Amino acid sequence: MTYVSFPGLGIEPFHMERVAFSLFGIDVNWYGLIITCGMILAVAYAVRNAKTERVKSDDVIDLALYLIIFGIIGARLYYVIMEFDRYLVSDGTFLENLGKTLYNCVAVWNGGLAIYGGIIAGFLTALVYAKKKRIRFGVIADIAGPAVMVGQIIGRWGNFVNAEAFGSETTLPWRMGILKSMDGGESFYSEMFVHPTFLYESLWNLVGLIIITLIYKKKKFHGQMFISYMTWYGFGRMLIEGLRTDSLYVGNMRISQFVGFVTFIAGVILMIVNFRRVKEKKEESYTAVYAKAAGGDTTEKNVTEEEEENNGTKEESEKEKKDGSTD
Numbered sequence: 263m264t265y266v267s268f269p270g271l272g273i274e275p276f277h278m279e280r281v282a283f284s285l286f287g288i289d290v291n292w293y294g295l296i297i298t299c300g301m302i303l304a305v306a307y308a309v310r311n312a313k314t315e316r317v318k319s320d321d322v323i324d325l326a327l328y329l330i331i332f333g334i335i336g337a338r339l340y341y342v343i344m345e346f347d348r349y350l351v352s353d354g355t356f357l358e359n360l361g362k363t364l365y366n367c368v369a370v371w372n373g374g375l376a377i378y379g380g381i382i383a384g385f386l387t388a389l390v391y392a393k394k395k396r397i398r399f400g401v402i403a404d405i406a407g408p409a410v411m412v413g414q415i416i417g418r419w420g421n422f423v424n425a426e427a428f429g430s431e432t433t434l435p436w437r438m439g440i441l442k443s444m445d446g447g448e449s450f451y452s453e454m455f456v457h458p459t460f461l462y463e464s465l466w467n468l469v470g471l472i473i474i475t476l477i478y479k480k481k482k483f484h485g486q487m488f489i490s491y492m493t494w495y496g497f498g499r500m501l502i503e504g505l506r507t508d509s510l511y512v513g514n515m516r517i518s519q520f521v522g523f524v525t526f527i528a529g530v531i532l533m534i535v536n537f538r539r540v541k542e543k544k545e546e547s548y549t550a551v552y553a554k555a556a557g558g559d560t561t562e563k564n565v566t567e568e569e570e571e572n573n574g575t576k577e578e579s580e581k582e583k584k585d586g587s588t589d
């Protein structure tokens with residue numbers, strides 16, 4: 263049993279229940295429902311952008327199904343690789359250990375997903391799909407990238423319900439208080455006040471989504487919206503991850519913070535390179551237009567001079583004929 267509060271905002275402790283309802287004896291958690299809502303809204307947003315890109319809605323929905331399936335697999339695989347020691351069982355026979363370890367690896371219902379694994383798997387899935395459907399990958403990426411932000415904005419509230427993915431302790435006015443029961447009864451741990459990093463990331467992505475939506479129809483090249491997403495999210499995740507207390511580590515390095523930094527730098531470089539290409543193409547286009555216009559004027563001038571010369575020659579010829587007849 264968990265109680266959450268925001269004392270600096272005047273919100274007193276309230277109970278957080280993970281289970282939304284039970285169906286045929288199976289608990290359905292709020293986390294799963296929230297993630298599902300995020301997926302549905304993300305697909306709806308992608309279909310909306312498909313109209314702008316003149317891509318069939320059916321193609322986008324088909325892609326969404328593939329992205330959801332392989333995205334979950336990728337997110338789980340990424341997490342399991344980073345935390346493999348938690349899932350490895352070694353206290354029984356070889357077959358028992360193998361079976362239990364494999365079960366732990368696929369038991370996504372017990373938690374353990376990493377968004378970067380989902381993004382990487384989704385990127386590769388979209389790449390293959392675009393090639394198969396003969397659609398420009400940049401177009402597919404522009405449709406899918408911002409849609410992922412929608413899923414992230416909603417999905418982070420699943421972490422709130424589970425009272426997880428929070429940051430270090432703080433005394434800031436918007437601090438979040440967490441009070442957990444030790445035995446499910448009235449015996450509690452001491453309350454701690456932490457950074458609501460789930461909220462930081464949700465709001466950060468919301469601002470990014472608004473900006474991307476406003477500039478979508480004015481984009482200068484295919485892939486711009488996806489690059490904008492990876493740059494915006496990478497920078498935000500790099501900063502927010504530094505506050506979290508549940509980061510995945512490789513040695514002493516927070517892996518998600520490192521990936522966020524690399525993503526941000528790669529996004530900035532790609533943005534600069536592509537805008538330079540757009541500028542160069544414009545300059546080449548203007549040069550071609552001016553050259554064509556200048557060439558047309560020269561031709562017209564040459565034709566006029568030739569006509570005048572011919573007219574002069576004709577007049578001289580007629581004069582010579584006239585003079586000859588007089589003689």
